[in-house]
Amino acid sequence: MGDLEFVNYNQMKKAILIIQCPDQKGIVAEVSRFLYAYEGNILEVDQHVDEEMGMFFMRAAWELDSFSLEKDEIAARFREEVGERFKMDFKLHFNFPKPRMAIFVSKLSHCLFDILGRHHAGQLDVDIPVVVSNHQSLKEIVEAFGIPFHYIPITAETKASAEANQLELMKANQIDFVVLGRYMQLLSAEFIQHFPNRIINIHHSFLPAFVGARPYHAAYERGVKIIGATAHYVTEELDAGPIIEQEVARVRHHNTVSELVQIGQDVEKVVLSKAIKYHVDRKVMPIKNKTVIFY
Secondary structure, rough: OOOOOOOOOOOOOEEEEEEEOOOOHHHHHHHHHHHHHHEHHHHHEEEEEEEOOOOEEEEEHHHHHHHHOHHHHHHHHHHHHHHHHHHOOOEEEOOOOEEEEEEEEEEOOOHHHHHHHHHHOHHHHOEEEEEEOOOOOHHHHHHHHHEEEEEEEOOOOOOHHHHHHHHHHHHOOOOOEEEHHHHHHHHOHHHHHHHHOOOEEOOOOOOOOOOOOHHHHHHHHHOEHHHHHHEEEEOOOOOOOOOEEEEEEEEOOOHHHHHHHHHHHHHHHHHHHHHHHHHHHEEEEEEEEEEEOOO
C-alpha cells in the first residue's frame, strides 16, 4: 500500500472572504460561481441571515495556492463581478503573515499560562512579540517562553503617560490586536480607539450579569447555581462590548467564594482561548453591539 498524504490545513495558505449585504436570492450561488471560475478549492463556508435586519452575512475560505487569480487581484475582480451587483460590504483576508498579538496582564496567571501553553503547542496561529503588565510578578513566566516582558506601572497620576508608553510599544511591535488576560486596569477611550474591535477582554461572569469588579463575590451573595465567563471586544462602556464567546459551570450551595473563583478560572481560560482563535481565524463579525460567529 502507498503512503497516505495528510493535508495540514493550519499551514495551508488561505484566502478568507467576509461578506455582508442586503439579503436577496442568488448570493451563495454567485460567490460559489466566482470561486469555481478561478479554480478555487473551497475549504469552509458559513452564512447567516438576520431576518429582522434583512441582512445576509457570509464567510468563505479557500486554498490560495491553486487559485488562478493573483493575491492582489482578488478583491477588485470580486467587487466587479459579484460585489457591486449585490451591494456587498466585504473584506478579504489572508491567513499569512500571522497576526501579531499583545497580551496585557496584572497578577493572575491562569489565562496567561493557558495562552502561552497553547501558543507553544501550535494551537494559536499568532505571533506574540510582547507581554505588558502593571506588575512584575509574571515576568519569569513570560520570559521562560522566550517572550519579552514589559513592566509599565500605572497609578492615577501616571495613567496618561503609561498608556502613551503602551501605545508606543504597540506601534513599535506592529501589534494587530490586544488580549486582556485578567488585566485589572480600565483602558482609556483613546487607547480603545486605536484598536476598534481588536481588544479582547475576559470578564469573569456570564454577562450581562455581574458587571464590574468582584463578580464571584456578587454571585456568591446572590446564591447563583451557575457561574460563567465572557470574552468580548472592549468598548468605552465597561464590560458591554460585543460578545465573542461564553461558557458556564454549575456550582452548588456549599461552594465557598474561593471555590467559585477556582471553578470560574478554569472556565475563563477556555473561553478566552476560544475567542482568540475565532478572532484570528476571522470568524467574528461585529454587528452593532452583537456578533455573528461563523463556524
